[in-house]
Amino acid sequence: MTAVLAVSLTACGGDGDGKSEGAGGKGRVTIRIAYQEIPNADLVVKDRKLLEQALPDADVKWVKFDSGGDVNTAVIAGSVDFGLAGSSPVTKGLSAPLNIPYKVLWIHDLIGDNEALVARGGITDIKQLAGKKVATPFGSTAHYSLLAALQGAGVDPAKVNVIDLQPQDALAAWKRGDIDAAYTWTPTLGELEKDGKVLVTSRQLADQGKRTADLGVVTNKFAKDHPEVVTAWLKAEDQAVKLAKTDPAQAAASIAKQLNISPADAETQLKQLVLLDAAEQAGADYLGTPGAPGKLAQNLHDAAVFLKSQQKIDAVPDPSVFTAALAAEELSRARG
Structure with missing residues (x-):
């Protein structure tokens, strides 16, 4: 080199x-x-x-x-x-x-696929996040993508309990069962994927014009x-x-x-x-x-x-x- x-x-x-x-x-x-x-x-x-x-x-x-x-x-x-x-x-x-x-x-x-929205507890669709607790770092690309995903699915963000957590704090809250979903990035994302379901990735949102x-x-x-x-x-x-x-x-x-x-x-x-x-x-x-x-x-x-x-x-x-x-x-x- x-x-x-x-x-x-x-x-x-x-x-x-x-x-x-x-x-x-x-x-x-x-x-x-x-x-x-x-x-x-x-x-x-x-x-x-x-x-x-x-x-x-x-x-x-x-x-x-x-x-x-x-x-x-x-x-x-x-x-x-x-x-x-x-x-x-x-x-x-x-x-x-x-x-x-x-x-x-x-x-x-x-x-791309390194940022994603992951949910647990049988949640398989973004629409099911209404009334649920979703963690993401406020002001981040993940936060922007979460809002875009909710808007795209017809879910009013005001009806979702979005909380401000950094990736490692979100992982800890996930393990305690304190949150239902999180929009975050690797390497924390990989830990959430072990027992959660990916609802949408940032690559998919980019394809929808939200790059x-x-x-x-x-x-x-x-x-x-x-x-x-x-x-x-x-x-x-x-x-x-x-x-x-x-x-x-x-x-x-x-x-x-x-x-x-x-x-x-x-x-x-x-x-x-x-x-x-x-x-x-x-x-x-x-x-x-x-x-x-x-x-x-x-x-x-x-x-x-x-x-x-x-x-x-x-x-x-x-x-x-x-x-x-x-x-x-x-x-x-x-x-x-």
């Missing part, structure tokens, strides 16, 4: 924007990355230390979060520079009242101050995706170590996602190119319309907000 080109970095200042002071005002750049335990190529970048190899003069800090909503909170608090969040929390982040100043750099994956994805974001300030870091980050993610495509067993081995699961299970979970390399992401259906933004902006706007209908955001932003948030220029620069 070709090594990522190493970049030497120095920075001035210490104002909480990812830089650390050193002698004479010079210091090492600190890169704070919010990640989630999702079996995609981001875990390959982390496990194989691709970014650390590319940026030997930087301090790379990986911080685990349980959902995109939590990542948004961390970005607002100024505690992370890069983050992985689902398309639903990113849509919320770009909308009022949050209005987070970040941009979409990368599509970590198109969500979701896991996105990579970077704060506008960090992207402006450290364009060389953004380029290195994009190249590392692209390298990891290409490894997953050409040698999935190697990629799965890294994912398995990060998730503490078997390589076989990791490879199965990896196959449930759709991964795109940089060239594919520059296509018209995704991020696009400078001057020709991709359809991802429209997907995010459509999600905002839906979220507003469910009173999850204050107002639907103008489509230009989502267009401006696509980092097509940064992606183009990274592709060389």
